[in-house]
Structures are given as C-alpha cells and as structure tokens.
Amino acid sequence: MVSLMDDSVVVSPDWLASRLDDPQVRLVDVRDAWEFDGIGHLPGAVNIPFDSYRDESDVDRGTLPGAAAFADLLGEAGIEADDTIVAYDDTHGVFAARFVLTALEYGHDDVRLLDGDYSAWNQSYETTGETPDVESTTYEADPLSPEESPLVGYDAVAAALERDAVLVDTRERDEFEEARLPGAVRFDWREVVDDETRRLKPEAELEALLAEHGITPDREIVLYCNTARRISHTYVVLTALGYEDVHFYEGSLTEWLANDGEVESGPVSTAEDD
The missing domain is CATH 3.40.250.10 (Rhodanese-like domain)
Structure with missing residues (x-):
C-alpha cells in the first residue's frame, strides 16, 4: 500500500x-x-x-x-x-x-x-486468545550515545530556535493554541493515518502533506508534544520516509514550561486552514 x-x-x-x-x-x-x-x-x-x-x-x-x-x-x-x-x-x-x-x-x-x-x-488476518509460552532471556541494553541519539533536551531546543529549524507540534488544535513553542507549526500526528484502512497514507501523499507544513527532508526538524508519546509516531513515519535530521524533544512542552521557556498562544493560520 x-x-x-x-x-x-x-x-x-x-x-x-x-x-x-x-x-x-x-x-x-x-x-x-x-x-x-x-x-x-x-x-x-x-x-x-x-x-x-x-x-x-x-x-x-x-x-x-x-x-x-x-x-x-x-x-x-x-x-x-x-x-x-x-x-x-x-x-x-x-x-x-x-x-x-x-x-x-x-x-x-x-x-x-x-x-x-x-x-x-x-480485517485480513486471524487473531488468537492463546498466550505463547515464553522462556526468559538475559537481555542487555546498549543505549545510544548522546551523539547517536535523536533525543534532545531543553538547551538544544532553545538553540534550535535560533537556527532555521522547523519545530513541529504534533498535538491537537486546542492544545496548540493554548501554548506552543515560538514559531512552531502544528502537524497533528493523526494526519498521516487513513481513517478507513487505519494504515498510513500512500508515500507520495505523506510527502505532499508534510511539505504543505514546511516539513521537508532538507530542513532540521524538532518534534515535540506534551509527554513525548505522539511525537514517537511522527518520528517513526519521518524515519521511514528517509528524513535524517530529525530531533526528538523528550521533555516536550512539559519540560519547556517547567524551565520557563518562552511560548506563544492563540490561533494561527496553518496549511489545513488554507
């Protein structure tokens, strides 16, 4: 598909x-x-x-x-x-x-x-109620280094505001209008999902939709929401599309407000309003 x-x-x-x-x-x-x-x-x-x-x-x-x-x-x-x-x-x-x-x-x-x-x-395949037998393993995590990780903190986001980075807010409209990072664009994470099939929209449609919001592969992108759940979906989609310069603000707006970061509020024209 x-x-x-x-x-x-x-x-x-x-x-x-x-x-x-x-x-x-x-x-x-x-x-x-x-x-x-x-x-x-x-x-x-x-x-x-x-x-x-x-x-x-x-x-x-x-x-x-x-x-x-x-x-x-x-x-x-x-x-x-x-x-x-x-x-x-x-x-x-x-x-x-x-x-x-x-x-x-x-x-x-x-x-x-x-x-x-x-x-x-x-819709197409069988499901089951049987719980599989599992034999535990000794799993060892190998966390990414700060240089490898897409996660960024407050200071890095503040610095990105001074550059030509695109700050992408994946929350709903009322949340966005209540408080958002300065200059952020709103891109509801659910926009990439086809409501009928429950699957992602076709690749060309996704790319066009993202481009309408100025979210293009040549830009530095910083994603945030409230608690870093919704941006996870957008991050995975952008990664699948081949975007490489994508940063993930783990603390999101919750941390930003806790640090008295500057915010904007009120309605703003977006691609979906045009």
Missing part, C-alpha cells in the same frame, strides 16, 4: 504475515493486559503494556524507563538482542511507536512498527 513499507522501520501486515513462523521475528503487543487477554492478539505476540516502559516516577512527562528496566522487560518477554521486533497497538500505532523509539534508544538494532494496528490486522 505504501512503497516505504517493509524495507524500513515500518512493515505491512502482509510482510508480517509471511514471517509469523520465523522464530526471530517477535511480536510485541503494547495494549493493556485486559485487551491482550480478553479481546485477542496477533499469533505469537507477547504483551508489554505501554505503562510498563514509561518512567513511573515521572508520570506527567512519561519519560523513558531506563536501560536496565527496559532490558528486564525484554528479557522477561523472551526477546534476544538480535531478534526482529514488530510492535503494534490498537490506536493507529501511536503507543507502539513509543515502544519502537524506546527500543531504538536502548540499542535494539531491528525494531519495526506494524503499519496499522490490531483492528487493521484483524
């Missing part, structure tokens, strides 16, 4: 369906346990709920859980460092994208986002 699929950080249901019998392709369902157990899940999937890979000591920011804690989660799920992980949820991939970002940050080389979600998969 989208030509960027399968050779990138995003994979199609067809790609995954043809690899369900591969023991090195591990499916991670990030929904709540009641959904995993009660509604069903993809065959062979293990459940690592979204709340388990957030920093529980900092609920408002929803930050990374720490390398050791994340390694324990993957080890308990029976995942090895050289496995191909495919993550999914039932919310267009936004929670699963956060898992993808987290796994990449802690050095897992091959982690993908399923294009679509549980409901999209269920």
